[in-house]
Amino acid sequence: EVVLTQSPDTLSLSPGERATLSCRASQSVSSNYLAWYQQKPGQAPRLLIYGASNRATGIPDRFSGSGSGTDFTLTISRLEPEDFAVYYCQQYGSSPRTFGQGTKVEIK
Amino acid sequence: EVQLVESGGGLVQPGGSLRVSCAASGFTFSSYAINWVRQAPGKGLEWVSAISGSGGATSYADSVKGRFTISRDNSKNTLSLQMNSLRAEDTAIYYCAKGTSAYYPYYFDYWGQGTLVTVSS
Numbered sequence: 001e002v003v004l005t006q007s008p009d010t011l012s013l014s015p016g017e018r019a020t021l022s023c024r025a026s027q028s029v030s031s032n033y034l035a036w037y038q039q040k041p042g043q044a045p046r047l048l049i050y051g052a053s054n055r056a057t058g059i060p061d062r063f064s065g066s067g068s069g070t071d072f073t074l075t076i077s078r079l080e081p082e083d084f085a086v087y088y089c090q091q092y093g094s095s096p097r098t099f100g101q102g103t104k105v106e107i108k
Numbered sequence: 109e110v111q112l113v114e115s116g117g118g119l120v121q122p123g124g125s126l127r128v129s130c131a132a133s134g135f136t137f138s139s140y141a142i143n144w145v146r147q148a149p150g151k152g153l154e155w156v157s158a159i160s161g162s163g164g165a166t167s168y169a170d171s172v173k174g175r176f177t178i179s180r181d182n183s184k185n186t187l188s189l190q191m192n193s194l195r196a197e198d199t200a201i202y203y204c205a206k207g208t209s210a211y212y213p214y215y216f217d218y219w220g221q222g223t224l225v226t227v228s229s
Contacts, residue, residue: 030213031213033213035215035216037153037216039153044203044219044220044221044222045145045153045205045216045219046219047215047216047217047218050208050215050217056217088152088153090153090215090216092212092213092214092215093213095167095212096155096167096169096170097143097155097158098155099152099153099154099155100152101152102152102153
């Protein structure tokens with residue numbers, strides 16, 4: 001099983017600042033099959049990024065994904081008030097599909 | 109518009125059974141795999157089970173294997189998860205999530221709002 005470890009657990013930032021979230025895999029993620037999801041309180045997760053770096057439909061370009069192999073990054077270039085949420089990475093290159101434990105981006 | 113609507117959650121005693129369902133609309137249901145993902149209160153996401161577009165291939169997390177059964181009715185655009193021998197640690201919101209293809213590998217592009225299953229005496 002591919003274990004995904006996200007860091008940090010919590011990121012305290014102000015609106016307008018840059019957020020950098022990390023996702024590290026215990027083994028190489030096949031074909032960079034790595035996705036990122038955003039979840040706000042009381043809501044279902046929402047797809048942001050797939051294939052490590054491809055933005056999903058309707059996702060603003062302030063969100064970007066990068067990385068390969070075992071190290072992946074989600075960057076939010078300038079935080080908007082609606083971006084404060086929990087972010088999960090997920091690998092879908094091998095079974096079972098696994099999620100990271102999440103990174104909470106909170107208002108400083 | 110793609111919609112996934114879960115139902116059937118509730119309170120059940122340890123050792124009991126429950127069936128949760130997911131009604132889909134807005135896409136060609138049989139062309140896509142559908143998964144169940146759960147989230148315990150205040151915790152992260154855990155993949156539970158998957159079924160291919162045709163229903164011919166299923167898979168389960170080790171934590172539920174032998175206790176949960178996933179199925180789909182492509183004529184009614186519905187997905188089900190039969191949960192038996194429920195444990196307290198199965199308490200969670202259960203989400204159905206649409207895959208981006210009929211078969212593995214795929215990510216999840218649409219999620220339902222979830223249904224809460226509580227296992228407690």
